[in-house]
Amino acid sequence: MSARRQAPRRDGNEAEIIAALRACGASVAQLSDKGLPDLAVGFTDPATGESRNLLMEVKMPKGKLEPDQIAWHANWRGQVAVVRTVDEALRLIGRIGADND
Numbered sequence: 001m002s003a004r005r006q007a008p009r010r011d012g013n014e015a016e017i018i019a020a021l022r023a024c025g026a027s028v029a030q031l032s033d034k035g036l037p038d039l040a041v042g043f044t045d046p047a048t049g050e051s052r053n054l055l056m057e058v059k060m061p062k063g064k065l066e067p068d069q070i071a072w073h074a075n076w077r078g079q080v081a082v083v084r085t086v087d088e089a090l091r092l093i094g095r096i097g098a099d100n101d
Helices: 014-023 067-075 086-092
Strands: 027-030 039-044 051-058 081-083
Touching: 014 027, 014 039, 014 051, 014 086, 051 086, 081 086
Parallel strands: 051 081
Antiparallel strands: 027 039, 039 051
């Protein structure tokens, strides 16, 4: 018996957010296990020069977390953020903000 896995459904704005993050020099990996955030993002913090990692859940502007995502977020002891726009994603990696707008 083979278990065929269906490709995860992606939010319509995810490709644009990935492209913007990569354009700023970030590494981006798409995650697909049930409940996990959509993206693992590695980048150099412009303020400190340190390498950092962030987990990002991409949602459309009015999108809501699914029950398995809510459970995962509630049990995760590390950082995770929900992003709905390119600006939100870039703000998280310090590429736009008070000093970079």
